[in-house]
Amino acid sequence: MMTACEYRPGLDGVPATQSSISFVDGQNGILEYRGIHIEELAKHSTFLETSYLLIWGVLPTREELADFKHEVQTHRRLKYRIRDMMKCFPESGHPMDALQACAAALGLFYSRRALEDPAYIRAAVVRLLAKIPTMVAAFQLMRKGNDPIQPRDDLDYAANFLYMLTEQEPDPLAAQIFDVCLTLHAEHTINASTFSAMVTASTLTDPYAVVASAVGTLAGPLHGGANEEVILMLEEIGSVENVQPYLETCLERKSKIMGFGHRVYKVKDPRAIILQNLAEQLFEKFGRDHYYDIAIAMEKAVEEKLGHKGIYPNVDFYSGLVYRKLGIPTDLFTPVFAIARVAGWLAHWKEQLEANRIFRPTQIYTGDHNKPYIPIDERN
C-alpha cells in the first residue's frame, strides 16, 4: 500500500525514475555517461559516438559508428516548408522559441505512434540529432536577412554546425573544442528539461513533441538559459575591480548569481573544470578574452562568500566564454546547449518507452471545499 509522502519543493531528492543512462556524484564532482567518466569521453570520444552510447547504451563498433554518422549526415537538410515557416518568425524573437517551434513542427512530417518499432525510434533519433543544429544555424542567418546555407558533407558534426552558423570553415582546434562542449552537455540525469521530456514521453506522444517540450524547459534562466545570463552578467560587471561590489549587491538583494550553484553538485561541476580548460586552450591560440579575468575573480569571490553553502561554478559558468571565442552570438548559447542535450532527451525518451507508466503525481490540496457559487451581481 502507498504511504503518504512528505512534500519536497522542486522534488528535491525524490527519485522520478530508474535509469542506467548517467550518474552524478555531487559531493565528489563525478559525472559518468553509461558508467564512463566524462573526462574520458571528453578526451577520447566525439559527440556523435557519445550520443550513440547514451541512446543505445554501448559504445558503437567502428562500422556502427560509420553507419550512424552517415545517417545523421544525410538528414541534416531542412524541409523547405520548415525554412519558410522560419521566415515568418520575428528576427527579434529569442532563438530558443524559434527552435521549440521548429522541433514541434518536425512532427507534422512524420507518422505518429510507431513507438514499438526500433526503426521508427532510430529514424527519429537521427532526424532530431541531424536537423536541430541546422535549425539553429538557419535562424541565425535568416534573422540577419540572409538565406541559410546548406550543410557540407565533408565536415563532421561540430565543424559543420560552426560552418553553417558563421559561413566560414572553422579552425580545426575550434571545431574539436566545440565537439567536446557538445559531449559535455549531452546528458545530466533528471534535470528539469529531461524530466519535462520524460513526462511528455510518458503520454506516448511523438518524439518531436518530447524534444519541443524539453527545449521550452531548457530555455529558462535557472536551467540552460543561465549560460547566456552569465555573459550578460560579466558584461554588466565590466571590470575585475567591480566584481566585489557587484557580488555584495547580489547578496544584499538575495539575487542568484548566474552560473553558480547546483541542486546536486556541492563542489565545482566537473564539466566547468573541463570547459575552463577548453577556454584557456582557445585563448592561447586566438587571444585572451578580458571577461575571463572577471570570471576568475568572480569564482574566487563567490567561493569566499558562498563556498560554505556548496555554491561553485556549474556547467553554464565557463561555457559562454568558450562559445564567445568560437564566434557564437550570446543568445545562441542556450540553443547550442539544446543541440547537445537532444542526445540525453532522446536517451531518456527511449528508456521511458521501455518501461512506461504515465507520470501522474499527486498534490497536497491547500484550497477550500464546499464553497457556494456567488452570482456575479452579488460579488464585491
Ligand code: SDX
Ligand atoms: C543547469 O539539474 C541539472 O542537472 C541542470 C544542469 C544540466 O546539465 O542539465 O546542470 C544545467 O541548469 C545548471 C544551472 C544553471 N542555473 C544557474 O546558474 C542559475 C543560478 N543558480 C541557481 O538559481 C541555483 O543554484 C539552481 C537553480 C541551479 C539550483 O537551485 P536549487 O537546488 O533549488 O537551490 P536553491 O535555489 O534552493 O538554493 C539553495 C541555497 C539558497 O540559500 P539559503 O536560502 O538556503 O540560504 O543556495 C543559495 C540559495 O540562495 N544559492 C545561491 C545560488 N544558488 C543557490 N545563492 C546565490 N547565487 C546562486 N547562484
